[in-house]
Amino acid sequence: MTLKVENLRTYFFTRAGVAKAVDGVSFEVGRGEILGLVGESGSGKSITGFSVLGLVDPPGRVAGGRILFHGEDLVGRSQGEMRTLRGKKIAMIFQDPMMTLNPVLSIETQMVETVRAHDRVSKAEARARAVEALGLVGIPSPDERLAAYPHQFSGGMRQRVAIAIALLHRPELIIADEPTTALDVTIQSQILAVIQGLSRDFGMSLIWISHDLGVVAGLAHRIAVMYAGRIVETGETDTVLDSPVHPYTIGLMRSVPANLERGEPLTPIPGMAPPPLGRSAGCPFRLRCFAATAACEIEPEEATADGHRWRCFHPQIARAA
Amino acid sequence: MTPLVEATSISRRFTRGLDYAERLARFLGADIEERVVHAVDGVSLTINPGEVVGLVGESGCGKSTLGRIMAGILPQSDGVMNWQGKDMSALPRAEAKAARLASQMIFQDPMSSLNPRKTIRDIIGEAPIAHGMVARRDAAEMVTALMQRVGLDPSYLNRYPHQFSGGQRQRIGIARALAVNPRFIICDESVSALDVSIQAQILNLFMELKQELGLTYLFISHDLGVVKHISDRVAIMYLGRIVESAPADAFFAAPNHPYTIALLSEVPTIKQRKRQFNPVKGEIPSPLHPPSGCHFHPRCPHAFDRCRIERPILREIAAGHVSACHLNEMPGKAASPAIPTTAIA
Numbered sequence: 001m002t003l004k005v006e007n008l009r010t011y012f013f014t015r016a017g018v019a020k021a022v023d024g025v026s027f028e029v030g031r032g033e034i035l036g037l038v039g040e041s042g043s044g045k046s047i048t049g050f051s052v053l054g055l056v057d058p059p060g061r062v063a064g065g066r067i068l069f070h071g072e073d074l075v076g077r078s079q080g081e082m083r084t085l086r087g088k089k090i091a092m093i094f095q096d097p098m099m100t101l102n103p104v105l106s107i108e109t110q111m112v113e114t115v116r117a118h119d120r121v122s123k124a125e126a127r128a129r130a131v132e133a134l135g136l137v138g139i140p141s142p143d144e145r146l147a148a149y150p151h152q153f154s155g156g157m158r159q160r161v162a163i164a165i166a167l168l169h170r171p172e173l174i175i176a177d178e179p180t181t182a183l184d185v186t187i188q189s190q191i192l193a194v195i196q197g198l199s200r201d202f203g204m205s206l207i208w209i210s211h212d213l214g215v216v217a218g219l220a221h222r223i224a225v226m227y228a229g230r231i232v233e234t235g236e237t238d239t240v241l242d243s244p245v246h247p248y249t250i251g252l253m254r255s256v257p258a259n260l261e262r263g264e265p266l267t268p269i270p271g272m273a274p275p276p277l278g279r280s281a282g283c284p285f286r287l288r289c290f291a292a293t294a295a296c297e298i299e300p301e302e303a304t305a306d307g308h309r310w311r312c313f314h315p316q317i318a319r320a321a
Numbered sequence: 322m323t324p325l326v327e328a329t330s331i332s333r334r335f336t337r338g339l340d341y342a343e344r345l346a347r348f349l350g351a352d353i354e355e356r357v358v359h360a361v362d363g364v365s366l367t368i369n370p371g372e373v374v375g376l377v378g379e380s381g382c383g384k385s386t387l388g389r390i391m392a393g394i395l396p397q398s399d400g401v402m403n404w405q406g407k408d409m410s411a412l413p414r415a416e417a418k419a420a421r422l423a424s425q426m427i428f429q430d431p432m433s434s435l436n437p438r439k440t441i442r443d444i445i446g447e448a449p450i451a452h453g454m455v456a457r458r459d460a461a462e463m464v465t466a467l468m469q470r471v472g473l474d475p476s477y478l479n480r481y482p483h484q485f486s487g488g489q490r491q492r493i494g495i496a497r498a499l500a501v502n503p504r505f506i507i508c509d510e511s512v513s514a515l516d517v518s519i520q521a522q523i524l525n526l527f528m529e530l531k532q533e534l535g536l537t538y539l540f541i542s543h544d545l546g547v548v549k550h551i552s553d554r555v556a557i558m559y560l561g562r563i564v565e566s567a568p569a570d571a572f573f574a575a576p577n578h579p580y581t582i583a584l585l586s587e588v589p590t591i592k593q594r595k596r597q598f599n600p601v602k603g604e605i606p607s608p609l610h611p612p613s614g615c616h617f618h619p620r621c622p623h624a625f626d627r628c629r630i631e632r633p634i635l636r637e638i639a640a641g642h643v644s645a646c647h648l649n650e651m652p653g654k655a656a657s658p659a660i661p662t663t664a665i666a
Contacts, residue, residue: 040516154604155380184379184543186620189587189600196598211516214546214589218596241591255521258546258590262573266550268521272486 001068002173002205003029003052008065010044010051012276019276021047021060023229029173032203036220036237038213038252042273044229045209049175052207053092054082069173088118091166095178097158100165101150107134107161108146114168133164137194156187163194173205180215192219214258217241225249228274228284235308245308245315247289283312291316323406324367325505325537326391326424331400333361333386358608360386362561363400368505373531373538375552375569377545377584381608383561385509388541392507393421422452425498429510431490435482441468441493442478449500467496471526488519495526499534507539512547524551545588549573554641557581560608560616563635567642577644579656580617615647623648623656 010022022044029035039045050056052067054074067074069090074082086092094100102110111130112123121129127146134142137160150158159179166174176195180188196219199206210216216223217237224234225248233246244250251269253259260266271288274280283289286296291314300311337356339347347353360383368374368391378384389395390402393409402409404420412420428434435444445467446460455463465475471492482490491511498506508527512520524547530536542548548555549569556566557578565578576582583601603620606612612619618628627647635643638655648654 040518156604184605185545185584185587186379186601187604188589189598190602192589193598193600212589213517213591214593217591218589218593218598221595237594241594252517253591255517256546256591257521257524257550258544258588259592260550262549262569266521266525268525269518270522272488272519273516 001028002031002033002070003207004066004068004071005048005052006066006068008048008051008067009063010047010056010060011063012060014059014277017277020229020279021276022051024065025226025229025231026065027224027231027234029205029207031172031205032199033222034199034206034208034220036216036223037207037209037226038211038216038223039226040211040252040273042228042276043226045226046177048226049092049177049207049209052175053086053090054079055092084118087114087166087171088169089171090173090175091169091171093159093162093166093174093176093179095181097155097162098150100162101158103150106147106149111146111165111168114165118169129168130164133167134161136167136198137161137164138190139164156183156190159183159191160194163191163198167198170202171204173207174199175207175209177209178211181210181212188215195219213241213252213256225252228279229276230284230311231309232285232312233308233310239306239308243308243317245317246285246310246312247291247314247316248285250316251288251290322369324403325370325372325405326368326539327403327406328364328366328387328391328397329401329403331361331364331366331387331390331397331402332359333383333390333395334359334398356609359561359611360608361390361397364558364561364563366391366556366563366566368537368539370504370537371531371535373540373551373553375548375555376539376541376558377543377548377555378558379543379605381560381605382558383608384541384558387558388426388507388509388539391539392424392426392505394426422501423503424505424507425501425503426507426509427491427494427498427511429513431487431494432482435490435493435497437482440479440481441473444482444493445496445500448497452501454501463500464496467500470499470530471496472522486519488515488522491515491523492526495523495530499530503536505537505539507541509541510543511540513542513544520547527551545584546590557584560606560611562616562645564617564646565642565644566635567639567644571639571642575639575642577638577642577649577655578617578646579621579623579648581644582656583620615645623654 006026008022008025012019012021025048037045051062062075112126115126115129130146131142139145139160180191198204208219220237223237223240224231227248233240233249254267269288274284282297283300286292295313300313302309302311335358339355343353364387376384390397409420442464445464449455450457450460468475473492512523540551552569555569555572556563559580565581576585587600601620614630615628615633618624633645633647635645636649637643638649648656
């Protein structure tokens, strides 16, 4: 198992109170496996990714649980130890490549720096590896483009550069946080094709964080749906999407017009997600849920059947069948 | 039926003039030209009363510019805009003002389109007071009614935009547009920034308002899924031109233009699992230097010599269904979806 996260809790200790951004999340990612982590804004999906990399800034910190990378716990490691892992064994791709790339340095400088941060190689060799990585992600004439600055690339090309940087050390695990959300459909499709090929060719594991069930359906082997800091449903992609049991997953699927036939009415989930500070006890979804009863005032334990797991007292099993 | 709004051969160019140094350099023989972007290039679009027209395209295709021209807040460089059959530029002042007031826009980002220093009461009430539609002392009552209509709690009357969530802010934007009793609403990516569960709420609100108030929409979006859901007719733009337009049912059942087909097959849906992504190649060209002939030819799998030279015109290929592709003049050659009708259709 490449990565195993157990009961992860990442809290933000603010003056107004403790915001439980991630509250008891467990999942696994095997070698070459793609896990789709789906949720709306504020569900804790990005903080889960940041926690794995040790990138949570104060007042936030990992307050409990274990993050096992090849069986070794990353929680409590020093920043120095994490730095030898980050970029080398585990890499991250962010939504906005303009935030990842330094606008005043050429791509060459940034890529050579990344190579030499972990490997003692000559500049010429580092440069050769940079050219190779740019070629892998489909940047035309990578040798010449290396001298360019981030602003000289289009949005899609910038994201390719960010992916190339993440690939420089052939990491075993890449955490991708909404990397195609800001891109146009045809460009998104190109990036997805690149990622899919790389994951397959190099046996790279991938955690793909997204709000878009459609993207995740096309890419992921398994899906985990997050709501208010918890994974409310997880399983094989086909199982979760063909027979979702959690009312939130069902609501999410019925809210996306692209998933419906034309003219089929949208059934939105009423209300909105609770703020991280104002979460009441019990199931966090109960105030928006069509199936909620008095039982939901207690937090549901995880139930499981054939690798399909959910947290709900009223799983919609009959409905799904 | 007289169309509510009719754009005929509308073009809009944005020119970046030369500064002093560049003019001097050119005087001395340097090869410097003014940079001109053809944001909208000879586009015609008709919108009938009560219709919802979805305008779809990727970034930089000119869909927002066209929307602003149709809303009357940006003048066109060429072409004629008609409002209820009359040329807008020739309307008497009072009528032109009424036409502009009857067209309202709802933007993508409510945080940049709502004044952060005004309360909701002022944001929604300002325009109707300014246009004499309501007396200042009656404004609060009117604003309250509007807030209820769009699903906001009227007790928030004196709050500021930052005190609301994204979905609520979008509702404020909608209430502000409705405050002057418009007939025509231009939604420019109005639901793109919202979470899916909130997006569905707002889409349903748009449809309810259309039923109740008899509104007409131009719905601008990059999201074909949303457009499919809401539109009666769909128009696809690519680099300043409309390449295909059809009634929604016909459009999704039988897309014709190679660009449309590529777009439709690449919209991710939950029906396609662990798929092989097979994207259309190449980048969206810069509108500063669009390709010759058909703008799509460098990315088109079917392109041949004629596409590089001659701009294809929009031809009717079925009732109300027009497409700008040279293949349609060659029997048996017209593009068709590679995968049997795409998942989204």
